[in-house]
Structures are given as C-alpha cells and as structure tokens.
Amino acid sequence: MExxxxxxVNSFIGxxxxxxxxxxxxxxxxxxxxxxxxxxxxxVWTLEITFPWRKEQSIFRRDFWLDAFYMYFNFFIFAIAIxxxxxxxxxxxxxxxxxxxxLTIIDLSAMPMWGQLLIFFIVLDLAQWFTHVLLHKYAFxxxxxxxxxxVKEMGFxxxxxxxxxxxxxxxxxxxxxxxxxxxxxxxxxxIVHFAAISIGHFNHANIKITWGPLxxxxxxxxxxxxxxxxxxxxxxxxxxxxxxxxxxxxxxxTNYVPEDSGSIELGFPGDETFPRDFxxxxxxxxxxxxxx
Ligand SMILES: [Zn+2]
Ligand SMILES: [Zn+2]
Numbered sequence: 001m002e003x004x005x006x007x008x009v010n011s012f013i014g015x016x017x018x019x020x021x022x023x024x025x026x027x028x029x030x031x032x033x034x035x036x037x038x039x040x041x042x043x044v045w046t047l048e049i050t051f052p053w054r055k056e057q058s059i060f061r062r063d064f065w066l067d068a069f070y071m072y073f074n075f076f077i078f079a080i081a082i083x084x085x086x087x088x089x090x091x092x093x094x095x096x097x098x099x100x101x102x103l104t105i106i107d108l109s110a111m112p113m114w115g116q117l118l119i120f121f122i123v124l125d126l127a128q129w130f131t132h133v134l135l136h137k138y139a140f141x142x143x144x145x146x147x148x149x150x151v152k153e154m155g156f157x158x159x160x161x162x163x164x165x166x167x168x169x170x171x172x173x174x175x176x177x178x179x180x181x182x183x184x185x186x187x188x189x190x191i192v193h194f195a196a197i198s199i200g201h202f203n204h205a206n207i208k209i210t211w212g213p214l215x216x217x218x219x220x221x222x223x224x225x226x227x228x229x230x231x232x233x234x235x236x237x238x239x240x241x242x243x244x245x246x247x248x249x250x251x252x253x254t255n256y257v258p259e260d261s262g263s264i265e266l267g268f269p270g271d272e273t274f275p276r277d278f279x280x281x282x283x284x285x286x287x288x289x290x291x292x
Pocket of ligand 2: 159
C-alpha cells in the first residue's frame with residue numbers, strides 16, 4: 001500500500017513543481033503548456049477582436065472571466081491532482097499483470113515521426129469524439145457535460161469551460177487509444193497537444209472560419225456553434241460531436257450545419273435555472289438527484 005501512496009504523492013508534487021517551473025520559464029519551451037496556452041489564447045483572442053463574426057458581441061463577452069478561470073483550472077490545477085491518480089492506477093494494473101503493451105494493434109515505434117504523430121492525433125481524436133457522443137447520449141454523463149453547454153455567448157475561452165469530471169470521463173478511452181498504439185506517446189506528442197488546443201480554441205472563437213472544402217475533415221467555429229445550439233434537430237440528442245476533426249460526424253451522419261449567420265441561441269432547454277458560478281457548476285451532477 002505504501003508504494004501506491006508514494007506514487008500518488010510523488011506524482012502530485014512532481015506535477016506541481018513542473019507547473020511552477022513552467023510559469024517561471026524553467027522548462028523546455030516545447031513542453032511549456034502554461035505559456036503555450038496563454039500565447040495561443042492571446043493570438044485567437046486578437047483574431048476575434050480584429051475579425052469578429054458576431055460584430056455586436058463584446059470583447060469581454062458574457063462569462064469571459066469565468067471561462068478564463070476555467071481554462072487555467074482545468075488545464076493545470078486538475079491535471080496536477082489527476083496525474084497522481086493515474087500513476088496509482090498504472091501501478092495497480094502492473095501488479096495484476098496488465099501492461100500498457102498488451103493491447104498494441106499498431107506499433108508506432110516502427111514508423112517515421114510524422115506518421116506517428118498523425119496516427120496518434122487521429123486515434124486520440126476518434127476516442128474523444130466517441131466519448132463526447134456518450135456525454136450527450138446518457139443522462140448521468142450529460143449532467144456533467146451541461147456545464148460546457150451552459151455557454152450563452154461563444155468565445156475562445158469557452159473551450160475549457162467544462163466540469164472537472166470530464167477530465168476523468170475522457171481518460172479511459174484516451175488511454176485505450178494510447179495503448180492500442182503501443183502504450184506510449186510519440187516523442188514529439190507536444191505538437192499534437194498544441195495543435196489540439198489551437199483547433200479547440202478556434203472552434204469556440206467568434207471568428208467565421210470554415211476551411212473551405214477541408215471542412216469535411218477539420219472541425220470549425222461554424223460547425224461547433226451548432227453543436228451548442230439551444231434547439232436541436234428533432235429526434236437527436238446532439239449533432240457535430242467533433243473535437244479537432246469533423247470527419248467522424250460526416251462518416252457517422254451526425255453532421256448538421258443548416259446556415260452560418262452565427263446568430264442562433266446557445267445553451268439547452270432549462271439552462272435558465274442552471275448554476276452560473278464556478279463552484280456550483282462544479283458540484284452539479286454530484287450527489288443525489290433532485291426532483292426536476
Ligand atoms: Zn457537447
Ligand atoms: Zn464546445
């Protein structure tokens with residue numbers, strides 16, 4: 001038992017130390033997610049201000065600061081705590097004889113780096129697309145995902161407004177994806193992580209980009225705005241589930257973009273009574289269900 005506790009504590013402290021050293025520029029630039037996230041945010045925000053899609057939307061839109069807080073909270077604070085938890089799980093799996101290599105289907109290590117990164121990106125994105133579908137399909141998961149859909153005015157930082165439980169819900173399939181690929185992230189996986197952050201920021205930004213014919217492959221702000229639509233097409237529990245790639249929605253016929261004015265109402269039926277502050281949003285869905 002002691003080694004489990006040690007693994008958790010060491011990983012927790014190690015991550016806290018890493019985060020602090022990132023802030024003071026004491027880690028290699030390509031692994032500096034703190035400043036990476038900050039710079040990507042400033043670039044996308046500048047583009048929003050310069051080329052706004054909804055021109056009447058304020059630069060400091062509704063809940064701007066709430067979402068800015070979510071961004072750093074979800075990216076760092078929780079990552080610090082959860083990394084310890086997964087170190088702990090890793091040890092447990094190891095002890096019962098499941099190694100990260102036992103599920104390998106595609107061995108990435110035999111490929112050139114660009115191939116490794118591309119496949120890593122695609123597999124991880126598919127795992128997340130599928131998890132996202134589940135978040136909409138099942139009521140007990142939708143309760144948590146409602147936080148992300150409580151955004152009423154869309155801007156880049158809304159990308160990171162989500163319930164802390166989503167960090168946990170996304171992890172199993174993402175981990176499975178990594179295991180299928182040989183159980184480790186490619187050496188330059190940071191390129192994929194930074195690309196995913198940038199694409200996610202753009203998808204939520206107040207900028208009208210559709211990428212032309214590439215829209216069938218790449219997710220975009222017009223398509224993702226409809227994912228946040230208050231009124232869904234009849235008979236669906238959601239549309240446009242794509243994270244970085246839109247291709248899964250076109251393959252599985254969950255795509256829906258009827259127009260591109262950017263003026264649709266966002267949210268979900270009942271969001272009038274949904275908590276508005278960080279604390280109550282993050283305890284939402286935990287505990288006993290109240291009568292609705
Ligand atoms: Zn969603
Ligand atoms: Zn979103």
